[in-house]
Amino acid sequence: MRMIENIVVHCTATQPDATIESIKNYWKKSLGWDNPGYHYIIKRNGDIVRLFPEEKPSNGVKGHNQSAIHISYIGGIDKNGKPSDNRTDAQKHSMFNKLVALSEKYPHARILGHRDLSPDKNGDGIIEPSEWVKHCPNFDVKEWLRNYTADLHQAA
Numbered sequence: 001m002r003m004i005e006n007i008v009v010h011c012t013a014t015q016p017d018a019t020i021e022s023i024k025n026y027w028k029k030s031l032g033w034d035n036p037g038y039h040y041i042i043k044r045n046g047d048i049v050r051l052f053p054e055e056k057p058s059n060g061v062k063g064h065n066q067s068a069i070h071i072s073y074i075g076g077i078d079k080n081g082k083p084s085d086n087r088t089d090a091q092k093h094s095m096f097n098k099l100v101a102l103s104e105k106y107p108h109a110r111i112l113g114h115r116d117l118s119p120d121k122n123g124d125g126i127i128e129p130s131e132w133v134k135h136c137p138n139f140d141v142k143e144w145l146r147n148y149t150a151d152l153h154q155a156a
């Protein structure tokens, strides 16, 4: 079994209507990857599709794949081609539940966004926006998890 240190959240960095087939084609034909970019992909309707077994590393973040599980929502780019957190409510709901399940399975793993694995160039221990290699997944994962849980408690 691999040692999982990071559960990494991504966006596909596509328009929301991109299909899983087109994304897989891009990895294979344009990037020449044998393995998919993520283990799980979340469709607009909230369905979670497993692309790859967790036992094997996928191609989410170069240099971090051996110890990571990658999970992505379809979307992340708006009509003007700009990065945007355009997750549907169904995607948020599925993402939250999947992250809870994964954190139970890998209790020592951190949950973070792709951009949080950018190099800490000035060495202050904080990955600042100016240091982000990518915007992916276009939201603050820790902050979102905290608030999402709080909202659930309020609604209950």
Ligand SMILES: [Zn+2]
Pocket (backbone or CB within 6 Å): 009, 010, 011, 060, 114, 134, 136, 137
């Ligand atoms: Zn990413």
